[in-house]
Amino acid sequence: MTTALLRYEAHVLTRNRLAKTLLEYAGRLPVEVRLTPVTWGDSTAWCVTLLGSDRREIPAPGRTRQISALIRNAFPEADWSRAQNYAPATGVLTEHAMPMPPRTAARAPGMPLRPLPRTWLDHNGIARTARACPGQWVFVQAYDSYGAARSAARRIRSAEGRGGAYAPSGSFEASCAPSVSGAALWTRYTGDSDSGGER
Incomplete structure (x- = not known):
């Protein structure tokens, strides 16, 4: 059974404003912006990762807070307790979902994966x-x-x-x-x- 991910689409004016700001902050338009909430004590911060067309990270030093606030303000109806992906080209925000690893005989349910090499x-x-x-x-x-x-x-x-x-x-x-x-x-x-x- 699969659960459909929530999807939000920005108005064209909002999409253009976000794209212009991201271009200004990063020097080029990312194909994806990932926002991941991290709780520390009573506060929550968002880790922001900008990815280029080569799937490599685009640095935006000192701008992650502004980028996070900009995108979260553009989509107030999204569930910001969960990680979200924003695609600047389409203006679409979707919940970030990681595929579950397949179960094997060596891995019981709930057990962590074995250490990677x-x-x-x-x-x-x-x-x-x-x-x-x-x-x-x-x-x-x-x-x-x-x-x-x-x-x-x-x-x-x-x-x-x-x-x-x-x-x-x-x-x-x-x-x-x-x-x-x-x-x-x-x-x-x-x-x-x-x-x-x-x-």
């Missing part, structure tokens, strides 16, 4: 995501052992070796938590050079 980990992308949402915890990876997760956490905090994407040293915190497969690693960008305590 280390070579698949995009530390630059994780660091970019965390920088876009300062103070918000971002999932890094599940590890086979707590020791491996702690070692990776040290590299993130010190920005050494494979943790170079998290430079400068001390600008990211890292936290390990026990999981079914071993341990899960999370990070957040603080911008402080003297932070980075372990949890």
Whole structure:
């Protein structure tokens, strides 16, 4: 059984205004803008990702709050407790839905996926995501052992070796938590050079 995603279409004047502003902020018109709500304590922030036609992220430094507010104000009827995708070319906003992975005999319902091979980990992308949402915890990876997760956490905090994407040293915190497969690693960008305590 599938559930139809809610879809909203902006008036042509609103669509043109949004496109003009996005072009001004990003230097080119993205094919998609993703807004993902992140709750931290009692407040909610929105991580904003602009994607180009090559599906690569378009940087818009210092403009994510304005972009988030602009799109949310254009679609007040949307459910902003859920992630949304906006297509500037068509003016259509749809709820972002991730496909569920297929069940296998090795994975019982409710169990987390096994850790991905280390070579698949995009530390630059994780660091970019965390920088876009300062103070918000971002999932890094599940590890086979707590020791491996702690070692990776040290590299993130010190920005050494494979943790170079998290430079400068001390600008990211890292936290390990026990999981079914071993341990899960999370990070957040603080911008402080003297932070980075372990949890």
